[in-house]
Amino acid sequence: MNIERLRADTPAVEHLIHFNNAGAALMPRPVVEVVTAHLQREARLGGYEAAAQQTPDLNNVYSSIARLINADPDEIAVIENATRAWDMAFYSLPLRAGDVILTSSTEYAGNYIPYLQLKQQRGIEIRVIPNDEQGQVSLPALKALLENERVALLSLPVIATNGGPVQPIEQIGALARAAGVLFLLDACQGVGQMPIDVQKIGCHMLAATSRKYLRGPRGMGFLYVEKSLCQNLEPAFLDLHAATLQTPDSFSIRGDARRFENWECNVAAKLGLGAAADYALAQGVEPMWQQIQQLAGYLRERLAVIPGVTVQDLGALKSGIVTFTHHGNSALQVQQWLAAQAKRINVSTSTFSSTMLDMQQRDLVAVSRASIHAYNTDAEIDAMVAALTRIPPA
Template sequence: MLDINRLRADTPGVEEIIHFNNAGASLMPEPVVDVVIEHLRLETRLGGYEAAARAVAELEGVYRSVARLINARAEEIAIVENATRAWDMAFYSLPLKSGDVVLTSTTEYAGNYIPYLQLQRQRGIEVRVIPNDPQGQVSLAALRQMLKDKHTALISLPLIATNGGPVQPVEAIGALARDAGVLFLLDACQGAGQVPIDVQKIGCHILTATSRKYLRGPRGVGFLYVENDLCQTLEPAFLDLHSASLLTPQTFEIRRDARRFENWECNVAAKLGFGAAVDYALAVGIEPMWARIQGLADYLRTGLQQVNGASNRDRGAVRSGIVSFTLDGHAPRQIQQHLAAEARRINVSMSSAGSTLLDMTERGLNAVVRASVHAYNTEAEIDLLLEALDRIARTRA
């Protein structure tokens, strides 16, 4: 059972703000901050290279911790600057060619969809969107039909959309991909640290995620999982003396593990902090945190029903801790600003159509307010949010 008091005691930020922007960047727990600061102080005393050399064992431990988090092997993990770079390094290494079909979902993030269009223009690939079922998640029946096209080379989609979409049925999607011999790239940015993730059960070949969201780590770190057998066949778009070795003036050799997708220079303090964040999440327990996050999100959705003019915009048979909504007569950006100006600041974010264009266009939405809860949040904090929204609803736009 979760010790909520312990979680909050470890999170000094809760004394100053009410933070419902965990899908953007969570409040870091003190043990994570301590690791980052400790290494930065070591750098000031010893020098950057020398401090990193002293932390070799701890740095290796980061890979093992991430592997535990998703039930992978340490050699299948790369730690990179952010989840976008992790995703790009994997996607652009895939040998997609003219006529190949990439399947994605309506909930795809613009940052991933743009590269699809770039390769459509550069290489002649084709992008197709899997229709939704009545609950707003990927239609497995439609996907099964689309996989009959032998030109289909890749399924690529987010586990959870940035704007409160469903938790996609990824284990079923992975099984269909494996049966069809099609690669499956899963963007787990909003899932890692929130939802239990097991790449063996999901069956994805590639998975990417970030440190700063539900894992509660520092910014500027992300990770990439590449199944070992696939990893051996992929050549990254960029190489350096970390990802490869120069053998002769005319030859080089790419390293065999997933670190072929890394580069030599990195933020060592942030990397160690990320490892500490993963260890912290594992110690608390992903499953109990997921249960609490769902409970808090449902509590917020129920409360929104009592706010005049509020409309919950979430979809899916399984919903996450990201709660998206609109309020009649009030633009989402205005609501965000009003909440930030409360006597006790309330952090939410706004998700615009530009970030999930397919989904928002399909639903006729320009923007939504995004309130994303974490396990350290409380019902009392949600009540304060609902009271503030009720006050906003009673004012003229």
């Protein structure tokens, strides 16, 4: 890893320490330049005219994302955020009364709520896969649950928003494939942080965001749908981009994954997403993943010896999301204290409402979340630890 290059491309590191990459990472200079250049182009030419001028680059966005996750460009839809991308896949599935959805205790509330909605509307069932002793999905338990012929979908995040384990997604995908069950993967915290290869994972669908570890602009995400599945799914919403009016009484839906998109989008952010994918590929996702793990491991070691601080991360394989609690201060107070330092330190809080199942199991209300990226340093971690040792009791 060329850390100097990463930091030179990230000017904000000169005046702050950013450990909120699981929320929204700092965009590198090449991504910012692509976004701002297109906004200026729109101001000069007009929105439609500027977009038309960038047609080749807009098409390349699909190729860049496809290379990032080892997919085909026709299997990629670019959608205004990961939540809507996930929704477009989930609500297009023909789930019926009695169908069973399997998920993990690390599921995000934004995904779990749609499960409950279809439980109320259609009578589907939700079952949570038990964890193993390390806090990740128990593969034997999953295999046993998949023997139920009523299981129609397996859906979970690769990494929870409140930390926790990196799920063994390749083994999970293999079990789902063997059972003939669709696998929808929420890769919001994975894409850009760790290598994601949909061929190795075996997921049928994957949703991810631009703004987190991928370091793209906010308000943009993407959806992967396996080609053989895509044409069998009718999107819950259609417009004149996803479909074509054939006669006053008929329409046809386009054959690729762009059937899940709609006409209007933030073109500058879309180009920025493509630039972020290109940037991650140029730096090397695997080297960044190794650097992130090393830095996060160092932070956990430093936190573990601070009186009153408890590291809350689980899993045989841990990510760059480091979560902890402070005996004398709430997660919000910790966040505010760190943000008030001379060189601002950005962390976030993860609350009960966002990952209720996991928090409930572990008797947690909120955790402080410091999410590390490859452009962070040991010295920044030392500064955060030093600030935590000075925090006054609430």
